Amino acid sequence: MSTISVETLRRWLEEGRPVTVVDIRRTKDRTEWYIPGSLHVDIYDAVANRDPSALAALNLPSDAPVVFVCNMGVTAAIAAELVRQHGIEAYVLEGGMQAWSLAYNVAEVPFEEGVEILQVRRTGKGCLSYMIGSDKGAAVIDASVEAKVYQSLAQQRGWEIRAVIDTHVHADHISRALTLARQTGATLYLPAQNRVHYPFTPLEDGDSIDIGRAHLIAYRTPGHTEESTCYLLNDKALFTGDTLFLDAVGRPDLHTDPEAARRRAELLYDSLLRLQSLPPSTLILPGHTDSPTPFDGQPLVRTLGEIYRTTPLLKESDKEVFVQTILARIPPTPPNYLEIIHINESGSLETLAKPVTELEAGANRCAVH
Ligand SMILES: [Fe+2]
Structure with a gap:
């Protein structure tokens, strides 16, 4: 499993490095706080059930890393794993949005x-x-x-x-x-x-x-x-x-x-x-x-x-x-x-x-x- 820390993602965003952040939380969980510039797809339940079609509709770039985000970093890890099987450089944000709370x-x-x-x-x-x-x-x-x-x-x-x-x-x-x-x-x-x-x-x-x-x-x-x-x-x-x-x-x-x-x-x-x-x-x-x-x-x-x-x-x-x-x-x-x-x-x-x-x-x- 490939994880990325809050500090690394924070630095990538601050440096303007190309990265696609995909927020897979349920829509109701995204209402208040999200990572600026992140893409939102409400596929939390499908990913949790390891439904391979959940990610098929996402047109992910193959030339820049993808970071999956959820509440605590558990379900997003499954998404990253599924996508990596298709040769895409994918990570899960360690600790999810709860850990992101400290990002600045x-x-x-x-x-x-x-x-x-x-x-x-x-x-x-x-x-x-x-x-x-x-x-x-x-x-x-x-x-x-x-x-x-x-x-x-x-x-x-x-x-x-x-x-x-x-x-x-x-x-x-x-x-x-x-x-x-x-x-x-x-x-x-x-x-x-x-x-x-x-x-x-x-x-x-x-x-x-x-x-x-x-x-x-x-x-x-x-x-x-x-x-x-x-x-x-x-x-x-x-x-x-x-x-x-x-x-x-x-x-x-x-x-x-x-x-x-x-x-x-x-x-x-x-x-x-x-x-x-x-x-x-x-x-x-x-x-x-x-x-x-x-x-x-x-x-x-x-x-x-x-x-x-x-x-x-x-x-x-x-x-x-x-x-x-x-x-x-x-x-x-x-x-x-x-x-x-x-x-x-x-x-x-x-x-x-x-x-x-x-x-x-x-x-x-x-x-x-
Ligand atoms: Fe106050």
Whole structure:
């Protein structure tokens, strides 16, 4: 049996190497997350039954490798085996879509002389994290892929990671900030709050962090969570976490009761009003997107002005209507979010009951459209 690891397939896609990715999951399993550019054929049951005609209709190229993908990598292995019998170079993605959850790609955000911004995208989950590099130092915001990824990106660019920062206590993925800070010796900065049980440097509204020519200022923006904080870089770019997305806002209801959710929705309205006073040209760099990030090197970014112009929720000037609308549109809760919040608050990453990718399975659901 020929397997391919998530890291190898990820690298092939990033390098633009010709490869055909065939997703054989049932249609209902493909609705939320898929590998960008993959071909979908709903032949899961036929392949599981080793029906040789299942793959006959596929016109697979013989000059480039084919990678079969399913949920866990078991049924796709049968597909690869059947196809290999016809002389095609076929592989199964080891661990399937569950393992793919950790795959990432990187895009550079054009910024200013002396300050570089990398958008590190967890493509299989939609989490967006950032590295800001300047004068051989770097800060990482909302680390959501394995700590070694940021370390290797820093090493390639000659950066030393000095600050590791989160925008809030996350509910949809396990924060890698604590691990990254421990492994690099960087300072761990979190918004001031009483939720987490491990040492960190608290940030209050207006506090700042300097890395070379990069100057970050904390903007307290409660709503999605009580402690949610955005970071303004050199007065030109704002890392918004789950407060403001490119076409949506953060849900205010997780880990709380309906009354507190309502209060948080009110706080969110005030926070978004506060952000609106920044220049319309401010680049917005959010903590999530809701579709798989392509391997195209194009950063996901919009200006504040554009977002406020095109997002209906943000045009609502009546606070009460805004609150009612948000509360009526709350999406289903992310899977395992209570367990994930507990891990992010306790910092007890070593004693997980399940594999990380199983805990973090599924899409993030932090946005209200
Ligand atoms: Fe969040």
